[in-house]
Amino acid sequence: MKVMVVDDDPATRLVTAIVLEETAGFEVVQVESGLKAVEEARRELPDVILLDLVLPELDGPEVLQQIRSDEQTRSIPVILHTADDESGGLRQLMDLGAAGFILKPFDPLRLAQEIVRILDRGHS
DSSP states (O other): OEEEEEOSOHHHHHHHHHHHHHHHOOEEEEEOSHHHHHHHHHHHOOSEEEEOSSOSSSOHHHHHHHHHHOTTTTTSOEEEEESOOTTOHHHHHHHTTOOEEEESSOOTTTHHHHHHHHHHHHTO
């Protein structure tokens, strides 16, 4: 499974990539900004996108909207990866087409399982 990890924090990207590659054998594409996320989604066509909400250039909600509005990328599941939901905005983003969310900090040993669980729930 190819996972695109979008996060502006290099340490978070690296840890997430290592965890997914080592525990589940996933192929990981790391992206550091919202604008690059839209471009790379079109180029890489990942199986799933793990998307941080706070990003430079375009924030997570804008990235989600652009991915959903592009015929080439609209069917790629997007899982939100965020530190908190104090704004209650996750529910609104779910309504815009996010497949689910995983809160940070995440359990490294369960991250791949959580991604698969969310994807399976979306296909049932």
